[in-house]
Amino acid sequence: MSQKTHNQLLYEIGITLLPGVGDVNAKKLIAYCGGAEAVFREKKNNLLKIEGIGSKLAEIIVNHQVLKRAETEISFIEKNDIQALFFIDKDFPIRLKQAIDGPVMVYFKGNTNLNQSKILAIVGTRKVTEYGRAICDKIIGGFKDEEVLIVSGLAYGVDTQAHKSSLDYGLNTLGVLAHGLDRIYPGINKSLANKMLQQGGLLTDFISETIPDAPNFPKRNRIIAGLADATIVIESAAKGGSLITADIANSYNRDVFAIPGRPDDLYSKGTNFLIRSNRAALVESANDIRYMMGWDSPKRVNAIQKKLFIELKPEEELLIHIIQQEKNPTIDLIALKAQMPMSQVSAVLLNLEFEGLVRCLPGKVFKII
DSSP: OHEEEHHHHHHHHHHSTTTTTHHHHHHHHHHHSSSSSHHHHSSSHHHSSSTTHHHHHHHHTTTOHHHHHHHHHHHHHHEEETEEEETTTTTTOOOHHSTHHHHHHHEEEEESOOTTTTTTEEEEOSSSSHHHEEEEEEEEHHHSSSSOOOEOOOOTTHHHHHHHHHHHHHHOEEEEEOOOOOOOOSSSGGHHHHHHSSSOOOEEESSTTTOTTTTTTHHHHOOOOOOOSSSEEEOOSSSHHHHHHHHHHHHHTTTTOOOOOOOOOOOGGHHHHHHHTSSSEEOOOOHHHHHHHHHHHHHHHHHHHHHHHHHHOOOHHHHHHHHHHHOOOOOHHHHHHTTOOHHHHHHHHHHHHHHSSSSETTTEEEEOO
């Protein structure tokens, strides 16, 4: 590593270690000052001009004692062949850049493309049932002939099943950790994690020596949701980390899918709630997901494009135009823009869904597929 690159990485890691700054403020600081190193050289009075940076944070920045720890981290990542990816780097996961609270820095070890064209997150309860294991395996197996990256959290239960099935079907799989890359939690998954390094990898925004404390898991969940095009909840009780991940994915305007279950099943209460409250779309197979995501064959896409230009009725053309122009509007906004009764808009949109031209997302939001 050259001295310039070393110094750049030193300050990039350093800014993530400043107490109380966080990812959102770190990005503001970098944008205002012109780079990570410039943040550490900025005067306190100038730092106070930045929105969200008060006197206390400004004092922490100008009187920092974090670069020594950053040096230690550089030694760790060099020794262990870890990539430290800063949010402005070209290899940084582009989907995470789109999340307002996405991490400034992530640490990655493995051999997969973090910007693969199709990425699915699979989450669920740690107390997965046989039904949950089977449906998880079935869904992942449905993508065995495609280049789909499967992301999960390497936890007990659904996460473990998602990673194992991915490996079995030859798919790359990425484990997002709630701790540093110097350990694996739970320890029983160490062998699984080692296999994933050859067929996917491990990723975290925590430096080494960070232990898996409880507050780290919700923070980890935002990366799982942010990395993926869609999050699939396999099984969940009425409360749990997978529901948090689903909420985060919805806040990022990402697709959320859930597997339905019997009303009296404890670990279907969470998924049924997501579906019932329009926070997730009901899916039962890889084909459902493929259709909902618009991951169809080129032949089908070309047929849809031809249909858009030739066979649409005037009212259908109008709604398609509004959806394209407004970028995933709600049904209320579509009706307002079209100046059509809600009943008519609903009927036209339903027909467009049947024709495979639009898709209804949770919250009655519509998008072109």
